[in-house]
Amino acid sequence: MSDDLLVVEDLEKHFPVTRGIIFQKQVASVQAVDGVSFTVKPGETLGVVGESGCGKSTMARCIMRLLDPTGGKVIFDGRDITNLSRAQMRPIRREMMMIFQDPYASLNARKRVGFIVAEALEVHKLGTDAEVKRRVQELLEVVGLNPEHYNRFPHEFSGGQRQRIGVARALAVNPKLIVCDEPVSALDVSVQAQILNLLKDLQQDFGLTYVFIAHDLNVVRHISDRVMVMYLGKVAELAERDKLYAAPKHPYTGALLSAVPIPNPEMGRQRKPVVLEGDVPSPINPPSACRFHPRCPRFHEGHCDVEEPPLYSFSNGHVAACHYPLERWPLTAEEFRKAQSGPTGAKATAEAEA
Amino acid sequence: MALLEVNDLKTYFRTDDGIVKAVDGVSFQVEKGQTLGIVGESGCGKSVTCLTIMGLNAKRNTITSGNALFRGEDLLTMNSRRLREIRGDDVAMIFQDPMTSLNPVHTIGRQLTEAVLLHRDVTKSQARARAVELLKAVGIPRADRRIDDYPHQFSGGMRQRVMIAMALVNDPDLLIADEPTTALDVTTQAQILELMNRLQREFGSAIIIITHDLGVVAETADDVVVMYAARIAEQGTVDEIFKRPHHPYTWGLLGSLPRLDTDTERLVQIPGQPPSLLNPPRGCRFHPRCPYVMNVCKQEEPELKQVTGDHDHLQRCWLDEQTKDREAAKLLHASMAEATS
Numbered sequence: 258m259s260d261d262l263l264v265v266e267d268l269e270k271h272f273p274v275t276r277g278i279i280f281q282k283q284v285a286s287v288q289a290v291d292g293v294s295f296t297v298k299p300g301e302t303l304g305v306v307g308e309s310g311c312g313k314s315t316m317a318r319c320i321m322r323l324l325d326p327t328g329g330k331v332i333f334d335g336r337d338i339t340n341l342s343r344a345q346m347r348p349i350r351r352e353m354m355m356i357f358q359d360p361y362a363s364l365n366a367r368k369r370v371g372f373i374v375a376e377a378l379e380v381h382k383l384g385t386d387a388e389v390k391r392r393v394q395e396l397l398e399v400v401g402l403n404p405e406h407y408n409r410f411p412h413e414f415s416g417g418q419r420q421r422i423g424v425a426r427a428l429a430v431n432p433k434l435i436v437c438d439e440p441v442s443a444l445d446v447s448v449q450a451q452i453l454n455l456l457k458d459l460q461q462d463f464g465l466t467y468v469f470i471a472h473d474l475n476v477v478r479h480i481s482d483r484v485m486v487m488y489l490g491k492v493a494e495l496a497e498r499d500k501l502y503a504a505p506k507h508p509y510t511g512a513l514l515s516a517v518p519i520p521n522p523e524m525g526r527q528r529k530p531v532v533l534e535g536d537v538p539s540p541i542n543p544p545s546a547c548r549f550h551p552r553c554p555r556f557h558e559g560h561c562d563v564e565e566p567p568l569y570s571f572s573n574g575h576v577a578a579c580h581y582p583l584e585r586w587p588l589t590a591e592e593f594r595k596a597q598s599g600p601t602g603a604k605a606t607a608e609a610e611a
Numbered sequence: 612m613a614l615l616e617v618n619d620l621k622t623y624f625r626t627d628d629g630i631v632k633a634v635d636g637v638s639f640q641v642e643k644g645q646t647l648g649i650v651g652e653s654g655c656g657k658s659v660t661c662l663t664i665m666g667l668n669a670k671r672n673t674i675t676s677g678n679a680l681f682r683g684e685d686l687l688t689m690n691s692r693r694l695r696e697i698r699g700d701d702v703a704m705i706f707q708d709p710m711t712s713l714n715p716v717h718t719i720g721r722q723l724t725e726a727v728l729l730h731r732d733v734t735k736s737q738a739r740a741r742a743v744e745l746l747k748a749v750g751i752p753r754a755d756r757r758i759d760d761y762p763h764q765f766s767g768g769m770r771q772r773v774m775i776a777m778a779l780v781n782d783p784d785l786l787i788a789d790e791p792t793t794a795l796d797v798t799t800q801a802q803i804l805e806l807m808n809r810l811q812r813e814f815g816s817a818i819i820i821i822t823h824d825l826g827v828v829a830e831t832a833d834d835v836v837v838m839y840a841a842r843i844a845e846q847g848t849v850d851e852i853f854k855r856p857h858h859p860y861t862w863g864l865l866g867s868l869p870r871l872d873t874d875t876e877r878l879v880q881i882p883g884q885p886p887s888l889l890n891p892p893r894g895c896r897f898h899p900r901c902p903y904v905m906n907v908c909k910q911e912e913p914e915l916k917q918v919t920g921d922h923d924h925l926q927r928c929w930l931d932e933q934t935k936d937r938e939a940a941k942l943l944h945a946s947m948a949e950a951t952s
Contacts, residue, residue: 518826
């Protein structure tokens, strides 16, 4: 327990929906993140996947305390940071940094690259001007940019280079944890490969820990040690990378995996994706019990819409919130629709003990 | 005769910094009922190619040459009245970003019926019925009610489906889809691709799909054009391109892809950035980024030549065939070995 770098317990973030101008009263709440728990070990990469609107970014912002969670706990490096004041948070912010999605929007267009990368160093008063400059040039070199570009503006760089600046900025204060929120989704494949390789190299060289958020399952598989699948603010499944991709248990994970196009025409033609109907429902008024039930091909009336599935555990650390988990993988479309075994409960716990 | 035949298409833009050769000598054909995939990085000219075919570039700064024969008629030189008749009727386009390509101040019903009323001699209620029918076809629930909604009342995936419905409302013979699924989640992407496939089966339309996602191309296209820096680097059937890729750029694209069917610790990265089209490199345009670069590559640009033994497969590279076969086999072997293990 104590050797986990990040522990998130039952994290909850509800945004109020209000009516009225002067006398605002809350009429509903957007349950963006609703009871998410997980841990991250030092040096590990936890991948987080899910469709847009499933709460992955809100979760990241709550971990970073850029948003204040409405419930639950975030324990970073053995310290509960959920209710720390801004002043108390400041030294901790050195330890956790973030890389943002859009390299065009996340760099201040009016500041020079040197300033952007050095800002955190200056805020935390790390070193004299000369030391800061040396450190920044060193960082630019580490991320594969020319240190001479110190005085350039962000617009002089391409998308991939800008994302490298974002990486250098995150590295500046030697953080332990880096939360990457869709760091490569705005980039072309060839440039995306450059950034992914860079992130992997940096992890090895500096012993970094990543929480890596993406909607691209290929990318997440490539970089992660463990993967968490989110659906409408809840954890659908959490497992080691190879387990999750080779033997998904939750039908949602199965549907996601089968929807990924394979860049191999022959295999692609044989593949029959499980096409989910409809869209992700609104988190203002999420479906009862299992939130996936209106779209689930294995929906059992009177069970899935009445009793919320807990996170059943399967073999070591593999958990999935489903009453009727997938028996094996891959499944044909019919098998996918028809659950062979009954409700999980006893079976899963027995399996976990074995 | 092919449905669409593009010959030596060139689109140059006059800018303050000089002439940008955005498309520089591109030729391809699309047959009825076939799907052509155009892949390449951003800025390689794939979107401009299609905008030019549709006559959607700003006239003032554009220099266009070559021709684009649609059923034998040249879309590039035809007068604007005739072009308006064809556009939205025989040839339709799905734009990349549904958030910005729908008009936010009109209901989607109004935007959908506009195209019908322009091209068909129908009453308003007939046009509306047609719009509802199409919305149903693209899988929008309660289409007869949703038709009076505004774009902001739809989610991203549904907006993209509205765009598709709009493009299909007059049963086009040729559908140009510019990154139709790039902004969408995988599950929605699967729905949209499935839908486009079904519509192609039902109406027998030809589709040009522009994307940078090789997975999408592998699943939907019959023929593939790989573009690099305003030119075609390689062109062939989808099986040929994925099984026997002949251009180092295609190898790079395939290698840089993290994929579910293989297991690689490290991705192959294409070093550097795509070149500026204001001032493209001398010789082969890919040579500054190419790991196999030779002296001749820096001096002279290779021609788009046939691959021996396959007249449908064209490539633009100086490397000898043996080296290419070896490298392609290596790439393929790696992915096969890992897929089976």
